[in-house]
Amino acid sequence: MREELGFFNFSINKVLSKEQSFLDQARIRLLYYGLFLVFVTSGTLLASVYFQGQLLLAYTSGFLMFSVAVLFKMLTYRPNWRVVSHVLLIIGTLINVSIVYISLQNVNIVTIQVVIIVIVFGYYMLGQKWGLIYSLLNTVPILLFLVMEYYSNYVICIKPNKIDQATMVISLFANFILLIFIHSHFYNAFIKNFRQLKTSIKEQAALNLKLEKAIDKAEKSTHAKSEFLSTMSHEIRTPLNAVIGMSNLLMMGSPKPEQKENLEILKFSANNLLAIVNDVLDFDKIESGKLVFENVRFNLVELMNNICGGHILKAHEKGLQFELTIDDSLKNKVFFGDPTRITQVVFNLVSNAVKFTSQGSVWVKVTCLEDRHNKVTVKFLIKDTGIGIKEANMSSIFEPFTQESLATTREYEGTGLGLAIVKRLLELQGLCIKVTSTIAEGSEFSFNMELPVSTAVITENITKQVEETQENYLTSLKVLVAEDNMVNVMLMKKLLSKWKIIPTIAENGERAVEFMQYGNFDIILMDLQMPVMNGFDAANEIRKMADPKKANVPIIALTASAMIDIKDKIHEAGMNGYVSKPFRPNELFERIRSLIALT
Template sequence: MEIQALEESAEELYEHAPCGYISTLPNGTIVKVNQTFLKWTGYSREELLGGKRFQDLLAVGAKIFHETHYAPLLQMQGAVEEINFELVSKSGRPLPVLANTVQKKDEAGKVLLHRTTVFNISDRKTYERELVLARKKAEEAAKAKADFLSMMSHEIRTPMNAIIGLSNLLGQTALSSQQHKYLQILQTSSENLLNLLNNILDFSKIEAGKVSLEEKRFNVRQLIYGIFHGLNVKAEEKGLAVRVEIDEQVPAWLMGDPVKLGQILTNLLGNAIKFTEEGSVTLAARVREATPEAISVDFHVSDTGIGIAPDRLAHVFEEFSQASYDINLKYGGTGLGLTICQKLLEMYGSTMKVESELGRGTTFSFPLRLKRAQGEEESTGPAEYLSDSQILRGVRVLVAEDNSVNVFVVSQFLRKWGIDFEVVENGHQALEKLQQRTYELVLMDLQMPVLSGYEATYTLRNLPDERFRRLPILALTASARPGLEERVDLAGFTDYVGKPFKPDELFAKIAQYVTLPAPPPSPKPLPEEKREPPTAAVDEALPPPRFSFEKFRAMAEGDTQGLLELSTLALGNTEQCKHDFQQALEERDAEAFEFHAHRMKMTLELLQTHALWAALQKGRSLLTNGTWTPDRSHAAVHAIHQELDALIAALKEEVRTVSACLPPVSEPLARPQPVQHP
């Protein structure tokens, strides 16, 4: 009786288990099924055991999967697990299930049966649909938030552009001491408001996943000292000592994202100065580990300021959180700066740590692993032009802007720099003007009536005239919408300038994209009897050279023999690169062209060969933008050779002139000793 009761209990467990059980022949014919499976599908036992196959219960897509994947896999492995099928019940209602099947074989290895366990996953599918729907709603909410912040950014930045621009202009007028004080307060408040806006937008971009790390060559020492000089003014106003300590083993040139690293260090150093009333602030960079390919640097920012209470240390990296309510009242801020820094470091696989003692100071630190940069040092770009505010005099610029206040601000600066400019109010007028007159650069607002800046630029780039594809077009935008860079690039803009802009930033952008005329050479006066005039052939065949020997001669520091050596080396390199550039262009070898340009960059920067750099840039664009043709390549080679020939002729004249200034060989020269810098 006990054995019989046990067998009945086992049968009951089989019939009413929380999962379905079916047994089928190798061809899929169902030979046994439990009550749970019958309940789910709505069939009677007689209906299923009367010749129905398991695959007959499957939806169309599941039947295909059964034949192409399930059956072959079961035959090969002898078992399959967690296969997702969709059954069709007797009423036609779909039933999502997970099936686990194992083969039952006899002693000879012949397959007798397939035993399948079926789990009903209807609830799980419902949860998955709810999760997908919730995710979709969250993404829509995030997009709505990003759109709202973008719209508010544009609305706020437009009047901010006027406030900051007019403040700069007002500072250039005669003011009383009291007016100057009011102006300083206005400028400080404007900068604080702009920083607040930028922090909120940066946080929004990071949250939306629209921020990525770049990897480009940068001078880390230059970056650190630039941040130091930018913030040291505020420290001096408070009487604080700011120290920069850079380990000698830290290489000058590394690969990374200087903008993101600069943002982190600027935030930390700015906070340290902000929360320190007396004492000092230190920014240090020390090598943790170095290999031939990469280097790990520990960055520390320490201060002797107010410190952070122990119970608040764990919360300083939380968004919209500050060390205390009193700090917010006294110092202001959003509590987003450290959160943004931490999230940027997470993108590098790093994290920030904080150590602090209330009333005695705070230290923020983080490690960063960066690749070493290869090759020679690069110049810092267009900043070299900023020392001469009239270098842009005569440059022809078209301004497309519909906001009268913005037009006034931009016009004041362009007029000050001697730029020949015209203003139009919409993209349609801009297209008409550009086809009527030649301009060297366009400042194009994105949001304008009649025809937007996007539409006008896209239309212009598709006109048949080649000059419209080469024309530099800078977008003027007060928007900070995630993905703006991609949209601007797709429309055909060369670059963009954010509003409100600083005068130096706008100046540098214009200087970067126009071909600047170099000042004429101004050689040092030499005795008439030692001058040798250049040959008539050179004078008649070549245009006036567009370069300057001023920096070149300054490098020699009055050493005539050194200047001769420098000139001779430059002459040899310049003659060689004529062939190198031509070969790279004719063979469409962009990598070789870039290598030769990089190798010559220091020499050409010293000689201020702006026209040659412009010709090289056009050659580079043929190789990188997919616009290479034999005719264009020939024209680019001709333009490069024309500038190089002028430079070579001038270098030969320089060598002859300097040689004539040297004393006879019998009179030994007293070469000046190099200065030993600590």
């Protein structure tokens, strides 16, 4: 930044600044030294013509000398090189025309030199447009004068001045020096500018190379992160599959009331851990823009009861009142949407409400705002009497890995991803979340969602009928289970035995292919990560079999992986679909039933 200049400043170093381009600095230097040279020359000419009695030329030289001094002070006090250049060129043009038409009434080598200086100076200082304008302003009057002189039409009443040989020499000498200085100065400036440009190009090439390496490193880091998340997902979900699966099996076995309560707590804790894992993995998918929303049938009432079931127990443990209210008009409807993402949003909001409320109540309300027969606008509202949120922190709570304060993080724990995921999931569907909160009184989160509705009606009889169907529908099926984890093998045996199925177990992909070669199966449940041969390769080998029946057998991938492109890889391997571990028994049953119905 240039320092403030005083009136008595004469230093060019204070006029120049680092913010100016190299070319602009060269222009300022040219003005600074050029004005000094013109001042000295005009002073010398003034003395020469004055003592010769050539008053018109003396007045002209004096005016030029005074104007140059003023412009020099403008440049060193309030520097604006463009304005100074324009004023100097206008003065030069006027003086040149006045010398030709009044003082000398003649065109000689000096006037030609001045025209050339004005043309060169105009182009170098102000660019092509103004250079052309000042060139025409100087050349046209000179040419016009030559035409009038040629036809002897130019006559005025003022007697022209005559300049002697000494004055002519001084003028020519000064003009030559000025022309040489202008060309030399700008030639040097352009050479330096080209060198600087060449250096900048080399530096830019080096930066581009570094940038390419950084991008490559970032891409490798992203790939490594995805691989790490996939591996960690598999390692965490695999034991969770056993915990949640066994809990579901025990719940299906009509446990005693106290046992059922224990199982509910166990199941809630496992689902809570699964929700944390899903938060981290799904946030990665959201940030990468590869999250895909499903559009499947679901029962909203059943979904809300499942979401709030575990939270009710947690709330009661803390001595809180928990109230779930669902509009009666929503109870007998079949909705289409993504129940998994709705679960994530509501689960996180309810979990926060219970977590940050030490006394009082938590309300979850699901109301019908508008029913248009085939579409219903549903309002989800979660309210609590918890610690509340400061107005200043309203926006930051939706940032990833952020809680309202460090004290909040230490006291209540958590990943800080819940509300960030809630906001992003809603935004991806074109929805927004509303928040109202008062410190020490509580908070209220709400959002509206439009859901398509089926004309089918849910009844208890239909639900019971589905449960009874599960007991008999799969009895005659021959199922091949490819699974290497012994705990999951035991879980699958117990679960399938509930449906009166005795499965064949293959401990790896290679064994699964061998079983298919020598036996017949109606469906294959294929784990993806197995020793010897993984599930993808095994599915490819099965699809290549000569027997069309064996080659087209339905294959369901059972995967604990969370890779973003897992669906694409499963499809490329020729599998018919997948069920994520941990899975609900009904989810697996429905997937098997739908595939068997197609064969």
